[in-house]
Amino acid sequence: MDYLIGVDVGTTSTKAVLYNQEAKVIASFKAGYTLYRDASGMAEQDPEAIVTAVKQVIRQASQKADLVTGKLLAVSFSSANQSLILLDQNHQPLTRSITWADTRASRVAENLRRQLVAKTLFAHTGTPIHPMSPLVKLMWLKQTQPALMAKARYIADIKSYLFWKLFQTFKVDISIASCTGLFNLQTSTWDEEALALAGVSEEQLPQIVKGTSQAHDLVPAAAQEMGIPANTPFVYGAFDGALSNLGVGALKPDTVAITIGTSAAVRVATTKPVIDPQERLFCYAIDEGMYVVGGPINNGGDVFQWAVEHLVDNSAVKQNGGSAYDLANEVIASAPAGAHGLVFHPFLGGERAPLWDANARGSFFGLTPLHTRADMLRAVMEGINFNIATVFAAVRDLIGEPTSVTATGGFAQSAVWKQMMADILNVTVNIPESFESGCLGAITMAMKSLGLIDDYAIVKNFMGPVESYMPDQKAVATYQEYLPLFKQVEELLSPAYSVVAQLQAKQKS
Structure with missing residues (x-):
């Protein structure tokens, strides 16, 4: 061999x-x-x-x-x-x-x-x-x-x-x-x-x-x-x-590849450089005569890790005998799409695409006394996927409607996350067996x-079996109402990011 x-x-x-x-x-x-x-x-x-x-x-x-x-x-x-x-x-x-x-x-x-x-x-x-x-x-x-x-x-x-x-x-x-x-x-x-x-x-x-x-x-x-x-x-x-x-074999402009690890990215391959006139997306080479257009996202699995560390009840983890991540996924699955009207912006580490603003900061919007940890955990996962959806939309605007979306990364171990991505993007998401x-x-x-x-x-x-997740149209309808709100709040908060970043830096010094 x-x-x-x-x-x-x-x-x-x-x-x-x-x-x-x-x-x-x-x-x-x-x-x-x-x-x-x-x-x-x-x-x-x-x-x-x-x-x-x-x-x-x-x-x-x-x-x-x-x-x-x-x-x-x-x-x-x-x-x-x-x-x-x-x-x-x-x-x-x-x-x-x-x-x-x-x-x-x-x-x-x-x-x-x-x-x-x-x-x-x-x-x-x-x-x-x-x-x-x-x-x-x-x-x-x-x-x-x-x-x-x-x-x-x-x-x-x-x-x-x-x-x-x-x-x-x-x-x-x-x-x-x-x-x-x-x-x-x-x-x-x-x-x-x-x-x-x-x-x-x-x-x-x-x-x-x-x-x-x-x-x-x-x-x-x-x-x-x-x-x-x-x-x-x-x-x-x-x-x-x-x-x-x-x-993942995403080598044509109609095939979108999404990866979610610590950070995340949405990319398509092209045979020539394609420059986004709105400067939302990068264009880099894969090799001679092969290019990739897309957007890198600072805030992926690391934000979910933060949420699990701070929002999952450790005593419940010990009682259930599983991991904190397993419990988090169970809790998220128990909350409805839209997290009872709670929206989370996942910009804990500044943001590259689509904002290109290192001062961007995270936030919960819509909190009421009725919201629970389950709502907050679900809102965090939804917020990461909403942010991916904004970059996905920019790629689609620039390159054209995709016929296939393939996603990889550590998130693929979570069934609720995979289904949520399909619902928020409103496309079938293919997950190869090999991460x-x-x-x-x-x-x-x-x-x-x-x-x-x-x-x-x-x-x-070489990829092995591929698992496909179809969008649930009831969840799709909910998310299509929430995605514009996610973008609206992002635009409203954007002017304040540099101010809060300066105040935070002042307190740390």
Whole structure:
């Protein structure tokens, strides 16, 4: 038996999934690390901890494989996008990895949005002006830490740094490059205007390569630590969202992919860049000649986790003997659609699409003495799905009516959530059996790189059984009354977000 390993480098953990040559899952492994956060909006990772985690899970996967009678064909990578690491002349980190979730550049983003150049930048790069963007992060560092920027010889993301540590080559796949705000979608090169604003040169950035490009000749110590042959091809892959589309076979404009993990996203694939004139949605590359259009959402499973921690009765959990999440789902199922007139806006961590406002804050609207914990829990889950629905509507407006919607992520373990999504979107939602769509997309890209397949469409043969949820028309009718209210309250509160964010920051200081 021959093997492939898909690696997904995430915000708080790295996963490796071991597949056979028919893309069947054999085993999966996970290693966590700290996301360092504070009241200023910092959200950073230790890049060395990530390198260690990657080596650990690849070693565990290789030990599970029989490499005596079989061969490790390739290792391929998915990773979170929009990270930033400043490196010195020896490629040693001057900073930790500043992640997509870091909001310290909020004021820089606000100022940039007011400038005429902002529209040009978005049209060229497809990246919204937001503190998540490496362009905005670099502008912030240039303003706040000029001495540190002056020391920076190279500008990396977590994947290009990882490949440097493993191969001593400084390259980045086109997909990750396209998410930086520094990449021109029309020319497929670094954008001169964006580089000038960031205060960096092309020579400081990694060389851009195809996602199917391979790195060879592992650093001997790394090969030994991972327990794999040094000549094993490592395929660059793409960013996690792009590979999630690939991993669920959502490769045409009429097929929408939705993922809900800690955060969430709604995406469709296109064969050319499509720029949203209203600047609600991003446009990034999957690989050469393949693009993904959609909206990332800060507030997904993490908001539900917050609700479960604060609204589920721990004594009831002990009495029932299950988990807090199981009890939460039972309680939510007992409350009616619309949560007795309670609406929740899930913006606990600011918001990217559709608001692009790092100051956005969460709220319950419509609370009365009659509302219960069950109503509040249901309103939280509905609020997350309402927010997804607003991004879904923007994608539909720009690209056209979808014929298929496929959803993946940890939420898929909740039957009530899956049905709620179908009801709020008013579409049939298909849930593949395999949740690890990013790793599956990564190894599919590796198979294309190795010449084992000719067309990515074959991934549908790898997905396994698919479960479908049809909308309940009674619930649909209720939600179609509530969704306009969700949007109305969002618009009314929007001017107050920056004020409350400033008051909160003042109390924390």
